[in-house]
Amino acid sequence: MLQFDVTHALPFLPKNWLSSRLDGLTDARNLLERGNGLGGEFTGWVNLPAQFDQREMQRLLHTARIIQSQSEVLVVIGIGGSYLGARAMLELLTSPNYNLLCKKTPQIFFTGNTLSPDAMTELLDYVREKDFSVNVVSKSGNTTEPSVAFLLFRQLLEEKYGREGARDRIFATTDRKEGSLRALANQEGYATFSIPRSIGGRYSALTAAGLLPLAVAGLDIREMLSGAAEAMTALRQPGQDNPAWQYAAARNALYAQGKNIELLACYEPHLRSFGEWWKQLFGESEGKDGQGVFPASVEFTTDLHSMGQYIQEGTRDLFETVVRFTYPLSSCLLDPEPGDGSGLDYLRGKDLRYVNEQARRGTVLAHVAGGVPNLLLTAGERTPFWAGQLVYFFEYACGLSGYLSGLNPFNQPGVEAYKTNMFALLGKPGHEGQRQALADQGLL
Numbered sequence: 001m002l003q004f005d006v007t008h009a010l011p012f013l014p015k016n017w018l019s020s021r022l023d024g025l026t027d028a029r030n031l032l033e034r035g036n037g038l039g040g041e042f043t044g045w046v047n048l049p050a051q052f053d054q055r056e057m058q059r060l061l062h063t064a065r066i067i068q069s070q071s072e073v074l075v076v077i078g079i080g081g082s083y084l085g086a087r088a089m090l091e092l093l094t095s096p097n098y099n100l101l102c103k104k105t106p107q108i109f110f111t112g113n114t115l116s117p118d119a120m121t122e123l124l125d126y127v128r129e130k131d132f133s134v135n136v137v138s139k140s141g142n143t144t145e146p147s148v149a150f151l152l153f154r155q156l157l158e159e160k161y162g163r164e165g166a167r168d169r170i171f172a173t174t175d176r177k178e179g180s181l182r183a184l185a186n187q188e189g190y191a192t193f194s195i196p197r198s199i200g201g202r203y204s205a206l207t208a209a210g211l212l213p214l215a216v217a218g219l220d221i222r223e224m225l226s227g228a229a230e231a232m233t234a235l236r237q238p239g240q241d242n243p244a245w246q247y248a249a250a251r252n253a254l255y256a257q258g259k260n261i262e263l264l265a266c267y268e269p270h271l272r273s274f275g276e277w278w279k280q281l282f283g284e285s286e287g288k289d290g291q292g293v294f295p296a297s298v299e300f301t302t303d304l305h306s307m308g309q310y311i312q313e314g315t316r317d318l319f320e321t322v323v324r325f326t327y328p329l330s331s332c333l334l335d336p337e338p339g340d341g342s343g344l345d346y347l348r349g350k351d352l353r354y355v356n357e358q359a360r361r362g363t364v365l366a367h368v369a370g371g372v373p374n375l376l377l378t379a380g381e382r383t384p385f386w387a388g389q390l391v392y393f394f395e396y397a398c399g400l401s402g403y404l405s406g407l408n409p410f411n412q413p414g415v416e417a418y419k420t421n422m423f424a425l426l427g428k429p430g431h432e433g434q435r436q437a438l439a440d441q442g443l444l
């Protein structure tokens, strides 16, 4: 199981940081278990790893093989929770350079998460000459960014392969019954996977939304679910030794001390997109009612040379949560010739993993001395099993943490504000009132 270490945050925490929150955590846990808290209808993810439908798993693996056999490229279209989990896991378990390194599996590109015409054109041009398939992911089936991208990539598929041929290359992951994407998929006869109604976007990494692209990349998604299932069994047990309880309590207590910003820090480029997934998870779950820890992420050691100064000496409202693996998958021995002018004699015989670990330890000491509390979460190895544990750990801790703060961790009402204005500006039917309001303010 994952190890959580609060030692380097203790100097900043009151003695009762955990004991004073045990009642709140018990209540939060019971709300998650019973599904009767705020947004309780969206707690289907709590039990998902144990209940994953094995026929769905077989279909996922079968579909992945079809996509592999017919595609040089898989284009994954989705935004927010409908792509961040897949991207985070792909980069964590393969590499941020997956598309350069993959030899036997299709390249995977994520789009539908931007409205940039340049980014869209770049990818359309790239796949024009390739054999490609599309996995369009949208739980609601109505989100503008993926809908627009799907329109463009579907047109390209139909141009290249005809309407029939395109049908065999489109895989839609969406709600079982509702939304425009479901209606279109039914009408056109696309292969589909469902995102359960009871699982919101940012908690959907372990559904087909996250798993299909990973299976296409050849990753062992069953192992990922077993890791998540192990975490689920451990973390649903109540008690102060529960690492998710400790994490939720520690960040809640640090926030109460004025530590308003949490930096998810890592020492592995493979975890960079994991930081993006985590930011959405906590940002959308807790940033509401004028409250919430602001989630940010940094990748060390590179960001020690960009953000390090601020972290060490800037406004003292930060704390860090480091995610690390006990064992990297590779070793890299440093063997400078004595006196070769490199100035690195002191590293002779040392492995780069040791150097990276000393960088982490040195950074903790510096940051704690500078007033930045440090939480540490340690996983075993960078494998699907441990990735499943990490995903479940943060989802569960986020649910607990939201309820501990008295929030609904499963809605995101604020996300609508930009859409209302954008639709009014674009003249979308149904938004005439807002368009008039903008006109009255001279904002059109």
Ligand code: PA5
Pocket (backbone or CB within 6 Å): 079, 080, 081, 082, 137, 138, 139, 140, 141, 142, 143, 146, 200, 201, 202, 203, 284, 412
């Ligand atoms: O967490 C969420 O619910 C959101 O980030 C959604 O995932 C995002 O807005 C995309 O929505 P949809 O999957 O309906 O297109």
